[in-house]
Amino acid sequence: xxxxxxxxxxxxxxxxxxxxxxxxxxxxxxxxxxxxxxxxxxxxxxxxxxxxxxxxxxxxxxxxxxxxxxxxxxxxxxxxxxxxxxxxxxxxxxxxxxxxxxxxxxxxxxxxxxxxxxxxxxxxxxxxxxxxxxxxxxxxxxxxxxxxxxxxxxxxxxxxxxxxxxxxxxxxxxxxxxxxxxxxxxxxxxxxxxxxxxxxxxxxxxxxxxxxxxxxxxxxxxxxxxx
Amino acid sequence: xxxxxxxxxxxxxxxxxxxxxxxxxxxxxxxxxxxxxxxxxxxxxxxxxxxxxxxxxxxxxxxxxxxxxxxxxxxxxxxxxxxxxxxxxxxxxxxxxxxxxxxxxxxxxxxxxxxxxxxxxxxxxxxxxxxxxxxxxxxxxxxxxxxxxxxxxxxxxxxxxxxxxxxxxxxxxxxxxxxxxxxxxxxxxxxxxxxxxxxxxxxxxxxxxxxxxxxxxxxxxxxxxxxxxxxxxxxxxxxxxxxxxxxxx
Numbered sequence: 001x002x003x004x005x006x007x008x009x010x011x012x013x014x015x016x017x018x019x020x021x022x023x024x025x026x027x028x029x030x031x032x033x034x035x036x037x038x039x040x041x042x043x044x045x046x047x048x049x050x051x052x053x054x055x056x057x058x059x060x061x062x063x064x065x066x067x068x069x070x071x072x073x074x075x076x077x078x079x080x081x082x083x084x085x086x087x088x089x090x091x092x093x094x095x096x097x098x099x100x101x102x103x104x105x106x107x108x109x110x111x112x113x114x115x116x117x118x119x120x121x122x123x124x125x126x127x128x129x130x131x132x133x134x135x136x137x138x139x140x141x142x143x144x145x146x147x148x149x150x151x152x153x154x155x156x157x158x159x160x161x162x163x164x165x166x167x168x169x170x171x172x173x174x175x176x177x178x179x180x181x182x183x184x185x186x187x188x189x190x191x192x193x194x195x196x197x198x199x200x201x202x203x204x205x206x207x208x209x210x211x212x213x214x215x216x217x218x219x220x221x222x223x224x225x226x227x
Numbered sequence: 228x229x230x231x232x233x234x235x236x237x238x239x240x241x242x243x244x245x246x247x248x249x250x251x252x253x254x255x256x257x258x259x260x261x262x263x264x265x266x267x268x269x270x271x272x273x274x275x276x277x278x279x280x281x282x283x284x285x286x287x288x289x290x291x292x293x294x295x296x297x298x299x300x301x302x303x304x305x306x307x308x309x310x311x312x313x314x315x316x317x318x319x320x321x322x323x324x325x326x327x328x329x330x331x332x333x334x335x336x337x338x339x340x341x342x343x344x345x346x347x348x349x350x351x352x353x354x355x356x357x358x359x360x361x362x363x364x365x366x367x368x369x370x371x372x373x374x375x376x377x378x379x380x381x382x383x384x385x386x387x388x389x390x391x392x393x394x395x396x397x398x399x400x401x402x403x404x405x406x407x408x409x410x411x412x413x414x415x416x417x418x419x420x421x422x423x424x425x426x427x428x429x430x431x432x433x434x435x436x437x438x439x440x441x442x443x444x445x446x447x448x449x450x451x452x453x454x455x456x457x458x459x460x461x462x463x464x465x466x467x468x469x470x471x472x473x474x475x476x
Contacts, residue, residue: 052390083235090242097246101253108257111264119386202390203441 026148030156033222037160038215042128046120047161048207054177056116057165061158063102063117065151067124068133071095072150075138082139091134092125099124129157164210172201269317270295275381276352276369277339280398299352300338300345306330308462321354322363334459339369350378351467353460357452360444362386364395364452370409374468377419380404382449392445400439408433409457416461418454421446 016023036042050060074094075082082090103121106114114121124130133153138146169175174182174197182195200206219225230238270291271283286294301316306329316335324332337352338345350372356365362385369378382395394400404419411417417434425440438446457464 049389081238083230083238085230086235086239090239093242093246097250100250104253104257104261108260108264111261111268115268115383199440204390 023145023148026145027152027155030149030152031159032156032218033224035156035160035218036129036132036153037157037211038218039222039224040132041215042132043157044211046123046127047157047164047211048204050117050120051161051165051168051207052172052202053169053175054162054165056113057161059106059110059113060117060120061154061161063106063121064124064127064129064157065154066102067095067098068130068150068154069147070098070150071130072133072138072146073143074098075134076141076143076146079139079141087139088131088135091131095130095134096125127157129153160211160214163214164207167210168201168206171198172206173197266317267291270299272381272383273299273337273352273367276367276379277350297342298339300340302336302338303333304336304460304463305334306332306459306462308460308464308466321356321365325356329459332459334463336460336463337367348372351464353456355382355452355456357448357455359384359387359395359448360392360442361388364445364448366395366449366452368404368453368456370464374464375408375410377404377407377409384445387445388442391439392442394439394442395445395449403429403436407436409453416457418450418457420450 030036034040037044037047046060046064051057071091071094075091078090099122102124103114106117106121133150137149141149166176169177170181174180174195182197186193186195198206201210267288274283274291274295283291303311303314303316303319305311311333314333316337319333319335321335324334335354337354338348339350339352341347341349350369351374352367352369354365354367356363358364364382364384364387366380366382368380370376371378380401382401384393384395387393387395403421407419409416409418411434419434419436421436422429422438423443423446425438427437429435429437
Protein backbone atom coordinates (compact mmCIF):
# COMPACT_ATOMS: atom_id res chain seq x y z
CA UNK A 1 0.00 0.00 0.00
CA UNK A 2 2.80 2.39 0.88
CA UNK A 3 4.46 1.80 -2.45
CA UNK A 4 1.24 2.65 -4.17
CA UNK A 5 0.81 5.93 -2.32
CA UNK A 6 4.36 6.99 -3.04
CA UNK A 7 3.85 6.24 -6.70
CA UNK A 8 0.74 8.37 -6.73
CA UNK A 9 2.39 11.35 -5.08
CA UNK A 10 5.29 11.18 -7.45
CA UNK A 11 2.93 11.07 -10.40
CA UNK A 12 1.73 14.56 -9.35
CA UNK A 13 -1.95 14.50 -10.03
CA UNK A 14 -3.49 17.48 -11.78
CA UNK A 15 -5.53 19.61 -9.38
CA UNK A 16 -9.02 18.31 -8.88
CA UNK A 17 -11.69 20.25 -10.75
CA UNK A 18 -13.63 22.76 -8.64
CA UNK A 19 -16.79 20.78 -9.21
CA UNK A 20 -15.48 17.32 -9.93
CA UNK A 21 -17.77 14.31 -9.88
CA UNK A 22 -16.68 13.41 -6.37
CA UNK A 23 -17.33 16.91 -5.12
CA UNK A 24 -20.73 17.10 -6.75
CA UNK A 25 -21.55 13.87 -4.99
CA UNK A 26 -20.60 15.46 -1.65
CA UNK A 27 -23.40 17.96 -2.17
CA UNK A 28 -25.96 15.78 -3.91
CA UNK A 29 -25.73 12.64 -1.78
CA UNK A 30 -27.28 14.15 1.35
CA UNK A 31 -30.11 15.62 -0.71
CA UNK A 32 -31.79 12.29 -1.40
CA UNK A 33 -29.78 9.07 -1.06
CA UNK A 34 -28.20 9.93 2.28
CA UNK A 35 -30.59 12.61 3.54
CA UNK A 36 -29.90 13.53 7.16
CA UNK A 37 -33.58 13.62 8.09
CA UNK A 38 -35.22 10.89 6.04
CA UNK A 39 -32.38 8.37 5.92
CA UNK A 40 -30.22 9.12 8.94
CA UNK A 41 -33.20 10.42 10.96
CA UNK A 42 -31.20 13.28 12.51
CA UNK A 43 -32.42 16.75 13.45
CA UNK A 44 -36.00 15.60 13.92
CA UNK A 45 -36.68 17.81 16.95
CA UNK A 46 -36.35 21.11 15.11
CA UNK A 47 -37.97 19.62 12.01
CA UNK A 48 -41.10 19.16 14.11
CA UNK A 49 -40.93 22.39 16.03
CA UNK A 50 -40.32 25.16 13.52
CA UNK A 51 -42.31 23.89 10.58
CA UNK A 52 -45.78 25.32 11.24
CA UNK A 53 -45.12 28.14 8.76
CA UNK A 54 -42.89 28.60 5.74
CA UNK A 55 -41.29 31.91 6.69
CA UNK A 56 -39.70 30.95 10.02
CA UNK A 57 -38.77 27.61 8.47
CA UNK A 58 -36.87 29.39 5.71
CA UNK A 59 -34.99 31.52 8.23
CA UNK A 60 -34.24 28.39 10.23
CA UNK A 61 -32.99 26.61 7.09
CA UNK A 62 -30.68 29.51 6.21
CA UNK A 63 -29.38 29.62 9.79
CA UNK A 64 -28.65 25.90 9.75
CA UNK A 65 -26.89 26.14 6.38
CA UNK A 66 -24.74 28.97 7.74
CA UNK A 67 -23.88 27.15 10.96
CA UNK A 68 -23.11 23.80 9.32
CA UNK A 69 -21.00 25.27 6.52
CA UNK A 70 -19.07 27.65 8.76
CA UNK A 71 -18.46 25.12 11.52
CA UNK A 72 -17.35 22.51 8.96
CA UNK A 73 -14.95 25.06 7.49
CA UNK A 74 -13.59 26.18 10.87
CA UNK A 75 -13.08 22.67 12.19
CA UNK A 76 -11.53 21.54 8.92
CA UNK A 77 -9.07 24.45 9.03
CA UNK A 78 -8.12 23.54 12.59
CA UNK A 79 -8.24 19.77 12.10
CA UNK A 80 -4.51 19.23 12.42
CA UNK A 81 -4.18 21.28 15.57
CA UNK A 82 -7.21 20.10 17.53
CA UNK A 83 -6.13 17.78 20.36
CA UNK A 84 -8.11 14.59 19.83
CA UNK A 85 -8.93 14.22 23.51
CA UNK A 86 -10.87 17.48 23.66
CA UNK A 87 -12.16 17.53 20.09
CA UNK A 88 -15.84 17.23 21.00
CA UNK A 89 -15.68 20.21 23.34
CA UNK A 90 -13.79 22.20 20.70
CA UNK A 91 -16.48 21.40 18.15
CA UNK A 92 -19.13 22.37 20.64
CA UNK A 93 -17.45 25.69 21.38
CA UNK A 94 -17.19 26.54 17.68
CA UNK A 95 -20.79 25.54 16.97
CA UNK A 96 -22.10 27.38 20.02
CA UNK A 97 -20.25 30.54 18.98
CA UNK A 98 -21.67 30.41 15.47
CA UNK A 99 -25.18 29.78 16.74
CA UNK A 100 -24.88 32.71 19.14
CA UNK A 101 -23.72 34.89 16.25
CA UNK A 102 -26.77 33.91 14.20
CA UNK A 103 -29.05 34.58 17.13
CA UNK A 104 -27.48 38.00 17.81
CA UNK A 105 -27.70 39.03 14.16
CA UNK A 106 -31.36 37.98 14.00
CA UNK A 107 -32.03 39.94 17.19
CA UNK A 108 -30.53 43.08 15.67
CA UNK A 109 -31.90 42.90 12.14
CA UNK A 110 -34.96 40.65 12.20
CA UNK A 111 -36.38 40.98 15.68
CA UNK A 112 -39.77 39.53 14.73
CA UNK A 113 -38.12 36.39 13.39
CA UNK A 114 -35.90 36.25 16.46
CA UNK A 115 -38.99 36.24 18.64
CA UNK A 116 -40.76 33.64 16.57
CA UNK A 117 -37.87 31.18 16.36
CA UNK A 118 -36.91 31.91 19.98
CA UNK A 119 -35.23 28.84 21.45
CA UNK A 120 -34.95 26.92 18.22
CA UNK A 121 -32.07 28.97 16.85
CA UNK A 122 -30.16 28.24 20.05
CA UNK A 123 -31.09 24.61 19.71
CA UNK A 124 -29.21 24.34 16.39
CA UNK A 125 -26.32 23.47 18.73
CA UNK A 126 -28.05 20.24 19.61
CA UNK A 127 -28.92 19.45 16.01
CA UNK A 128 -27.18 16.14 15.42
CA UNK A 129 -26.49 17.06 11.81
CA UNK A 130 -24.00 19.75 12.84
CA UNK A 131 -21.88 17.68 15.21
CA UNK A 132 -22.35 14.62 13.03
CA UNK A 133 -20.78 16.31 10.00
CA UNK A 134 -17.92 17.69 12.10
CA UNK A 135 -17.07 14.29 13.54
CA UNK A 136 -17.62 12.30 10.39
CA UNK A 137 -16.21 14.64 7.79
CA UNK A 138 -14.63 17.95 8.71
CA UNK A 139 -12.09 16.44 11.11
CA UNK A 140 -10.56 14.39 8.31
CA UNK A 141 -11.00 16.42 5.14
CA UNK A 142 -9.80 19.58 3.50
CA UNK A 143 -11.65 22.89 3.98
CA UNK A 144 -13.21 23.17 0.51
CA UNK A 145 -14.53 19.60 0.58
CA UNK A 146 -15.85 20.23 4.07
CA UNK A 147 -17.73 23.31 2.92
CA UNK A 148 -19.37 21.27 0.14
CA UNK A 149 -20.19 18.44 2.52
CA UNK A 150 -21.72 20.81 5.05
CA UNK A 151 -23.66 22.64 2.39
CA UNK A 152 -25.05 19.37 1.02
CA UNK A 153 -26.12 18.07 4.42
CA UNK A 154 -27.68 21.37 5.46
CA UNK A 155 -29.48 21.60 2.13
CA UNK A 156 -30.77 18.07 2.58
CA UNK A 157 -32.13 19.12 5.96
CA UNK A 158 -33.51 22.39 4.59
CA UNK A 159 -35.53 21.04 1.73
CA UNK A 160 -37.18 18.46 3.95
CA UNK A 161 -38.21 20.98 6.62
CA UNK A 162 -39.42 23.36 3.90
CA UNK A 163 -41.47 20.57 2.35
CA UNK A 164 -42.96 19.71 5.75
CA UNK A 165 -43.66 23.39 6.43
CA UNK A 166 -45.33 23.79 3.03
CA UNK A 167 -47.86 21.07 3.72
CA UNK A 168 -48.36 22.08 7.35
CA UNK A 169 -48.97 25.75 6.57
CA UNK A 170 -51.17 24.98 3.58
CA UNK A 171 -53.26 22.41 5.40
CA UNK A 172 -53.15 23.91 8.87
CA UNK A 173 -53.50 27.61 8.12
CA UNK A 174 -54.57 27.56 4.47
CA UNK A 175 -51.63 29.70 3.41
CA UNK A 176 -48.19 29.58 1.82
CA UNK A 177 -45.63 32.09 3.10
CA UNK A 178 -48.53 33.85 4.79
CA UNK A 179 -50.44 34.28 1.51
CA UNK A 180 -54.00 33.04 2.13
CA UNK A 181 -54.25 30.50 -0.68
CA UNK A 182 -57.31 28.70 0.71
CA UNK A 183 -59.24 31.96 0.98
CA UNK A 184 -58.52 32.76 -2.63
CA UNK A 185 -59.34 29.28 -3.93
CA UNK A 186 -62.55 29.21 -1.89
CA UNK A 187 -63.66 32.54 -3.35
CA UNK A 188 -63.38 31.05 -6.85
CA UNK A 189 -66.10 28.52 -6.02
CA UNK A 190 -68.67 30.98 -4.75
CA UNK A 191 -69.48 32.55 -1.38
CA UNK A 192 -70.72 29.38 0.35
CA UNK A 193 -67.72 27.29 -0.51
CA UNK A 194 -65.02 27.17 2.12
CA UNK A 195 -61.91 25.01 2.16
CA UNK A 196 -61.47 23.74 5.72
CA UNK A 197 -58.12 23.84 7.48
CA UNK A 198 -56.99 21.07 9.77
CA UNK A 199 -55.87 22.03 13.28
CA UNK A 200 -53.93 18.78 13.56
CA UNK A 201 -51.42 20.08 11.03
CA UNK A 202 -50.55 23.03 13.26
CA UNK A 203 -49.72 20.78 16.18
CA UNK A 204 -46.45 18.77 16.24
CA UNK A 205 -48.45 15.63 15.48
CA UNK A 206 -49.06 17.00 12.00
CA UNK A 207 -45.32 17.24 11.44
CA UNK A 208 -44.87 13.61 12.45
CA UNK A 209 -47.48 12.53 9.93
CA UNK A 210 -46.09 14.63 7.07
CA UNK A 211 -42.52 13.61 7.87
CA UNK A 212 -43.54 9.96 8.06
CA UNK A 213 -45.18 10.17 4.66
CA UNK A 214 -42.13 11.88 3.13
CA UNK A 215 -39.81 9.23 4.58
CA UNK A 216 -42.11 6.48 3.30
CA UNK A 217 -42.25 7.88 -0.24
CA UNK A 218 -38.54 8.53 -0.32
CA UNK A 219 -37.47 5.15 1.01
CA UNK A 220 -39.80 3.41 -1.40
CA UNK A 221 -38.17 5.28 -4.26
CA UNK A 222 -34.57 4.75 -3.18
CA UNK A 223 -35.21 1.20 -1.96
CA UNK A 224 -33.48 1.97 1.34
CA UNK A 225 -33.90 -0.62 4.07
CA UNK A 226 -32.83 -0.34 7.74
CA UNK A 227 -30.17 -2.87 8.57
CA UNK B 228 -1.71 11.96 17.54
CA UNK B 229 -1.29 12.19 21.28
CA UNK B 230 -0.63 15.69 22.60
CA UNK B 231 0.73 16.72 25.96
CA UNK B 232 -1.47 18.21 28.64
CA UNK B 233 0.25 21.56 28.24
CA UNK B 234 -0.67 21.62 24.57
CA UNK B 235 -4.28 20.78 25.29
CA UNK B 236 -4.58 23.45 27.97
CA UNK B 237 -2.87 26.10 25.82
CA UNK B 238 -5.10 25.21 22.88
CA UNK B 239 -8.24 25.44 25.00
CA UNK B 240 -7.23 28.78 26.51
CA UNK B 241 -6.45 30.30 23.10
CA UNK B 242 -9.71 28.96 21.63
CA UNK B 243 -11.72 30.32 24.54
CA UNK B 244 -10.13 33.76 24.32
CA UNK B 245 -10.59 33.97 20.54
CA UNK B 246 -14.23 32.86 20.63
CA UNK B 247 -14.91 35.05 23.66
CA UNK B 248 -13.50 38.12 21.93
CA UNK B 249 -15.50 37.34 18.81
CA UNK B 250 -18.73 37.07 20.76
CA UNK B 251 -18.23 40.12 22.96
CA UNK B 252 -17.18 42.11 19.90
CA UNK B 253 -20.36 41.12 18.07
CA UNK B 254 -22.44 41.95 21.09
CA UNK B 255 -20.78 45.39 21.33
CA UNK B 256 -21.34 46.14 17.66
CA UNK B 257 -24.91 44.87 17.47
CA UNK B 258 -25.96 46.05 20.95
CA UNK B 259 -27.33 49.48 19.98
CA UNK B 260 -29.23 48.02 17.02
CA UNK B 261 -30.71 45.33 19.24
CA UNK B 262 -31.81 47.94 21.76
CA UNK B 263 -33.47 49.88 18.97
CA UNK B 264 -35.16 46.73 17.70
CA UNK B 265 -36.46 45.97 21.18
CA UNK B 266 -37.73 49.53 21.71
CA UNK B 267 -39.42 49.44 18.31
CA UNK B 268 -40.96 46.09 19.13
CA UNK B 269 -42.34 47.49 22.38
CA UNK B 270 -43.92 50.39 20.51
CA UNK B 271 -45.43 47.98 18.01
CA UNK B 272 -46.89 45.91 20.83
CA UNK B 273 -48.36 48.98 22.52
CA UNK B 274 -49.85 50.20 19.26
CA UNK B 275 -51.04 46.68 18.53
CA UNK B 276 -53.56 47.02 21.35
CA UNK B 277 -55.31 49.89 19.55
CA UNK B 278 -54.66 49.44 15.82
CA UNK B 279 -54.64 46.30 13.71
CA UNK B 280 -51.54 44.17 13.27
CA UNK B 281 -51.73 44.43 9.49
CA UNK B 282 -51.61 48.21 9.71
CA UNK B 283 -48.51 48.06 11.90
CA UNK B 284 -46.87 45.46 9.67
CA UNK B 285 -47.29 47.81 6.71
CA UNK B 286 -45.41 50.62 8.50
CA UNK B 287 -41.66 51.17 8.24
CA UNK B 288 -39.76 51.51 11.53
CA UNK B 289 -39.64 55.30 11.06
CA UNK B 290 -43.37 55.46 10.47
CA UNK B 291 -43.98 53.41 13.62
CA UNK B 292 -41.83 55.83 15.64
CA UNK B 293 -43.59 58.85 14.13
CA UNK B 294 -47.05 57.40 14.67
CA UNK B 295 -46.18 56.46 18.22
CA UNK B 296 -44.80 59.94 18.89
CA UNK B 297 -47.91 61.71 17.68
CA UNK B 298 -50.52 59.36 19.14
CA UNK B 299 -49.20 58.05 22.44
CA UNK B 300 -48.69 59.95 25.67
CA UNK B 301 -47.63 58.19 28.81
CA UNK B 302 -47.50 58.43 32.55
CA UNK B 303 -46.34 56.22 35.41
CA UNK B 304 -48.52 55.49 38.42
CA UNK B 305 -48.18 53.50 41.64
CA UNK B 306 -50.61 50.90 42.90
CA UNK B 307 -52.75 53.64 44.50
CA UNK B 308 -53.23 55.31 41.14
CA UNK B 309 -50.99 58.28 42.07
CA UNK B 310 -48.71 59.56 39.36
CA UNK B 311 -45.01 59.06 40.03
CA UNK B 312 -43.14 62.22 39.12
CA UNK B 313 -39.96 61.98 37.11
CA UNK B 314 -40.51 58.47 35.74
CA UNK B 315 -40.90 57.80 32.04
CA UNK B 316 -43.19 54.98 31.01
CA UNK B 317 -40.91 53.67 28.27
CA UNK B 318 -38.07 53.43 30.77
CA UNK B 319 -40.01 51.20 33.15
CA UNK B 320 -39.10 47.55 32.80
CA UNK B 321 -42.33 45.77 33.61
CA UNK B 322 -40.55 42.42 33.90
CA UNK B 323 -38.14 43.78 36.53
CA UNK B 324 -40.94 45.52 38.42
CA UNK B 325 -42.81 42.22 38.49
CA UNK B 326 -40.27 40.88 41.00
CA UNK B 327 -40.68 43.80 43.43
CA UNK B 328 -43.37 44.04 46.12
CA UNK B 329 -46.55 45.53 44.66
CA UNK B 330 -46.30 48.76 46.71
CA UNK B 331 -42.86 49.55 45.27
CA UNK B 332 -43.69 48.82 41.66
CA UNK B 333 -44.01 51.41 38.96
CA UNK B 334 -46.93 50.96 36.59
CA UNK B 335 -46.71 52.66 33.20
CA UNK B 336 -49.89 53.83 31.47
CA UNK B 337 -49.94 54.64 27.77
CA UNK B 338 -52.57 57.06 26.59
CA UNK B 339 -53.72 56.73 22.99
CA UNK B 340 -55.03 60.06 21.74
CA UNK B 341 -56.02 61.87 18.53
CA UNK B 342 -53.04 62.84 16.45
CA UNK B 343 -51.14 65.60 18.24
CA UNK B 344 -53.98 66.34 20.68
CA UNK B 345 -53.22 64.89 24.09
CA UNK B 346 -56.52 65.94 25.66
CA UNK B 347 -58.80 63.98 23.30
CA UNK B 348 -58.07 60.54 24.65
CA UNK B 349 -59.21 57.52 22.66
CA UNK B 350 -58.10 54.76 25.00
CA UNK B 351 -55.80 53.84 27.87
CA UNK B 352 -53.25 51.07 27.40
CA UNK B 353 -52.01 49.04 30.35
CA UNK B 354 -49.01 46.72 30.30
CA UNK B 355 -49.53 43.19 31.61
CA UNK B 356 -47.02 40.63 32.80
CA UNK B 357 -47.33 37.13 34.19
CA UNK B 358 -46.42 33.48 33.89
CA UNK B 359 -47.54 31.09 31.17
CA UNK B 360 -46.88 27.38 31.18
CA UNK B 361 -43.13 27.44 30.53
CA UNK B 362 -41.99 31.02 30.82
CA UNK B 363 -43.10 34.62 31.05
CA UNK B 364 -46.06 36.00 29.13
CA UNK B 365 -46.88 39.69 28.75
CA UNK B 366 -49.03 42.04 26.80
CA UNK B 367 -50.87 45.33 26.54
CA UNK B 368 -54.56 45.83 27.19
CA UNK B 369 -56.39 48.86 25.80
CA UNK B 370 -59.48 50.14 27.61
CA UNK B 371 -61.94 52.53 25.98
CA UNK B 372 -62.63 55.82 27.72
CA UNK B 373 -65.55 54.28 29.63
CA UNK B 374 -62.75 52.43 31.47
CA UNK B 375 -64.68 49.19 31.10
CA UNK B 376 -64.75 48.01 27.48
CA UNK B 377 -61.66 46.36 26.05
CA UNK B 378 -60.54 48.12 22.89
CA UNK B 379 -57.96 45.50 22.07
CA UNK B 380 -55.11 43.41 23.45
CA UNK B 381 -51.68 42.28 22.38
CA UNK B 382 -50.15 39.22 23.97
CA UNK B 383 -46.63 37.87 23.70
CA UNK B 384 -44.66 35.06 25.28
CA UNK B 385 -41.12 33.90 25.87
CA UNK B 386 -41.45 30.16 25.44
CA UNK B 387 -44.96 28.80 25.14
CA UNK B 388 -45.47 25.67 23.04
CA UNK B 389 -45.66 26.49 19.32
CA UNK B 390 -49.10 25.72 17.96
CA UNK B 391 -50.61 25.53 21.46
CA UNK B 392 -49.90 28.20 24.07
CA UNK B 393 -47.90 30.26 21.59
CA UNK B 394 -51.17 30.93 19.81
CA UNK B 395 -51.81 33.83 22.21
CA UNK B 396 -49.81 35.90 19.72
CA UNK B 397 -52.30 35.17 16.92
CA UNK B 398 -54.59 38.04 15.92
CA UNK B 399 -57.54 35.65 15.86
CA UNK B 400 -57.05 34.74 19.51
CA UNK B 401 -56.43 38.31 20.62
CA UNK B 402 -59.52 39.55 18.76
CA UNK B 403 -61.65 37.44 21.12
CA UNK B 404 -61.00 39.98 23.89
CA UNK B 405 -62.13 43.05 21.97
CA UNK B 406 -65.46 44.42 23.19
CA UNK B 407 -65.42 42.42 26.44
CA UNK B 408 -65.91 44.21 29.77
CA UNK B 409 -63.79 44.14 32.92
CA UNK B 410 -66.40 45.37 35.46
CA UNK B 411 -69.66 43.55 36.17
CA UNK B 412 -73.03 45.28 36.53
CA UNK B 413 -72.50 46.08 40.21
CA UNK B 414 -69.15 47.70 39.42
CA UNK B 415 -66.88 44.95 40.75
CA UNK B 416 -63.68 44.15 38.90
CA UNK B 417 -64.10 40.67 37.45
CA UNK B 418 -61.65 40.96 34.52
CA UNK B 419 -61.96 38.49 31.66
CA UNK B 420 -61.54 34.74 31.77
CA UNK B 421 -60.38 32.61 28.91
CA UNK B 422 -62.33 29.36 29.11
CA UNK B 423 -61.19 25.76 28.80
CA UNK B 424 -61.80 24.16 25.41
CA UNK B 425 -62.28 25.88 22.09
CA UNK B 426 -65.03 26.57 19.60
CA UNK B 427 -67.84 27.67 21.90
CA UNK B 428 -69.68 30.95 21.52
CA UNK B 429 -69.18 33.39 24.40
CA UNK B 430 -70.57 36.46 22.68
CA UNK B 431 -73.41 36.72 25.23
CA UNK B 432 -71.03 36.81 28.22
CA UNK B 433 -69.00 40.04 28.50
CA UNK B 434 -66.42 38.49 30.85
CA UNK B 435 -65.58 35.23 29.09
CA UNK B 436 -63.68 34.44 25.91
CA UNK B 437 -63.17 31.26 23.94
CA UNK B 438 -60.12 29.25 25.02
CA UNK B 439 -57.26 27.65 23.15
CA UNK B 440 -57.55 23.90 22.72
CA UNK B 441 -54.61 22.13 24.33
CA UNK B 442 -53.32 25.27 26.03
CA UNK B 443 -55.49 25.60 29.12
CA UNK B 444 -52.55 26.42 31.40
CA UNK B 445 -51.37 29.25 29.17
CA UNK B 446 -54.98 30.45 29.13
CA UNK B 447 -55.05 30.38 32.93
CA UNK B 448 -51.79 32.35 32.90
CA UNK B 449 -53.45 34.99 30.75
CA UNK B 450 -56.43 35.08 33.13
CA UNK B 451 -54.24 35.52 36.20
CA UNK B 452 -52.18 38.16 34.46
CA UNK B 453 -55.31 40.14 33.53
CA UNK B 454 -56.81 39.84 36.99
CA UNK B 455 -53.54 40.82 38.74
CA UNK B 456 -52.68 43.78 36.59
CA UNK B 457 -56.20 45.17 36.29
CA UNK B 458 -56.21 44.91 40.10
CA UNK B 459 -52.97 46.91 40.32
CA UNK B 460 -54.36 49.53 37.99
CA UNK B 461 -57.82 49.52 39.57
CA UNK B 462 -57.25 52.70 41.60
CA UNK B 463 -56.09 54.54 38.48
CA UNK B 464 -58.94 53.12 36.40
CA UNK B 465 -61.54 54.12 39.02
CA UNK B 466 -60.11 57.63 39.21
CA UNK B 467 -60.36 58.06 35.44
CA UNK B 468 -63.81 56.53 35.48
CA UNK B 469 -65.16 59.04 37.99
CA UNK B 470 -63.49 61.94 36.21
CA UNK B 471 -65.05 61.00 32.89
CA UNK B 472 -68.40 60.52 34.63
CA UNK B 473 -68.11 64.04 36.03
CA UNK B 474 -67.13 65.36 32.64
CA UNK B 475 -70.19 63.70 31.12
CA UNK B 476 -72.44 65.57 33.55
